[in-house]
Amino acid sequence: MTAFDPVSFLERAVPLASNDDVTEMRAFLVETLSEHGIDATVDDAGNTLAAKGAADPERHLAFNTHIDTVSPHVPFERGTDDDGTDVIRGRGSCDAKGPLSAILAAFLAVEPAADARVTLAITPDEEVLSTGAAALDVDADLYVVGEPTGLDVCTAAKGRFQGTLTLSGVASHAAEPQSGVNSVFALEQALAAIRAFDEGREEHPQLGAATLTPTMVDGGASTNQVPAECRLVLDRRSVPPETAAEFRSSLEDAIRDAVPDDVGVSFALTDRPTPFLEAFATEEDHELVRAVAAASKRAGGSGSIRPFTAATEASYFSPEPVVVFGPGVLADDEGAVAHAEREYVRVDDVRRAADALTDATTELVGDC
The missing domain is CATH 3.40.630.10 (Zn peptidases)
Structure with a gap:
């Protein structure tokens, strides 16, 4: 041999x-x-x-x-x-x-x-x-x-999580915007909450700070209609001890607190057949x-x-x-x-x- x-x-x-x-x-x-x-x-x-x-x-x-x-x-x-x-x-x-x-x-x-x-x-x-x-x-x-x-x-x-934030409003004619709920307007408060999400969190001694990055956005169905839905894809680079489930829950809570009460909020991790690499x-x-x-x-x-x-x-x-x-x-x-x-x-x-x-x-x- x-x-x-x-x-x-x-x-x-x-x-x-x-x-x-x-x-x-x-x-x-x-x-x-x-x-x-x-x-x-x-x-x-x-x-x-x-x-x-x-x-x-x-x-x-x-x-x-x-x-x-x-x-x-x-x-x-x-x-x-x-x-x-x-x-x-x-x-x-x-x-x-x-x-x-x-x-x-x-x-x-x-x-x-x-x-x-x-x-x-x-x-x-x-x-x-x-x-x-x-x-x-x-x-x-x-x-x-x-x-x-x-x-x-x-x-x-660091781990990597990915998910989509969905903001839900009410569609209406753009000539009467007050009759609807504009989901894109709510994106402004959501982005502010995303930027502030990790403020005050202690950095990991080996990995430093976690990051949260918006990577894709889309919304609306017509150029003359108040958009009823807006979607934002987010990339999360996590540090211990944060898990994917904990991240999903805490982010959704932070966005819910930031946007108007008449806007629906949901955050779903990207569906995959295996656990995220944490x-x-x-x-x-x-x-x-x-x-x-x-x-x-x-x-x-x-x-x-x-x-x-x-x-x-x-x-x-x-x-x-x-x-x-x-x-x-x-x-x-x-x-x-x-x-x-x-x-x-x-x-x-x-x-x-x-x-x-x-x-x-x-x-x-x-x-x-």
């Missing part, structure tokens, strides 16, 4: 389009695990699952990342960047097949202690609805989620954080601890300790990297991430 090489795996993984269908990429993942003596299964939600170690462990660490990418597919290319650094380019190279390569290296290399277990849980649709992650049945003590963090250890991330935070001095940060620094990373700037399936594993870690970056000095035509990952960083995760996993659950 040949030793697993994360870069060789990545070179084969990136050319496999997984933006519209992950079937081919998932088959390659299962085949790779089989070649290294691991029997993987695919559950009804499309998750690829594998495990090593004790069936009833005292310590259980789970690795998670995703194999889907965004459209369109960007072809694989290996070359150098402007400073001569060896890079792999293509859709998924950093988000998140680069992190997957590093995770696989650690999972395959580490032999768990007699009372420990390591689980691999790879999801199929993180970029869309997270139906895979929502269906996962993994009961671990520690979680490492692979995303492009530039080898920093990310211990927290905010999460792991204490920065937790053993998991310290182990991964120290291992990253030994491998050539910065060892920095910071929040992650995007929503992530890590929220599904909280409140258990979880960190986000991997090679690649969401953006660099030139602009977007992940989800962009210029997506790339540095080859050396893939190897550093693999070494760091192997080192940290050995420390936490390995048979040292």
Whole structure:
């Protein structure tokens, strides 16, 4: 059996389009695990699952990342960047097949202690609805989620909620506006309440302040009619401990208090088959954080601890300790990297991430 090489795996993984269908990429993942003596299964939600170690462990660490990418597919290319650094380019190279390569290296290399277990849980649709992650049945003590963090250890991330505020009035002829109730006029008070919604709230020590942003608005049915209804779409980036349900309720109450009594108010979260990706935070001095940060620094990373700037399936594993870690970056000095035509990952960083995760996993659950 040949030793697993994360870069060789990545070179084969990136050319496999997984933006519209992950079937081919998932088959390659299962085949790779089989070649290294691991029997993987695919559950009804499309998750690829594998495990090593004790069936009833005292310590259980789970690795998670995703194999889907965004459209369109960007072809694989290996070359150098402007400073001569060896890079792999293509859709998924950093988000998140680069992190997957590093995770696989650690999972395959580490032999768990007699009372420990390591689980691999790879999801199929993180970029869309997270139906895979929502269906996962993994009961671990520690979680490492692979995303492009530039080898920093990310211990927290804001959640993302979306919903539509509906203001209801009474239609009438625009020549007799007093005979109706203008829902667009009420939008003025609603927007003022939205701007003031987070005033006086304490900022989260890791994530800072939550944000609430109007993104789309529409209303009215005719140019000569008082509009009976106005709709405003809102984007919420939450911080702990706010939940989606708590946000919905408190926002609706704030708008109700702000607009005239003759205007109807309702706020509905966008309907989706899975829970929203909520905010999460792991204490920065937790053993998991310290182990991964120290291992990253030994491998050539910065060892920095910071929040992650995007929503992530890590929220599904909280409140258990979880960190986000991997090679690649969401953006660099030139602009977007992940989800962009210029997506790339540095080859050396893939190897550093693999070494760091192997080192940290050995420390936490390995048979040292």
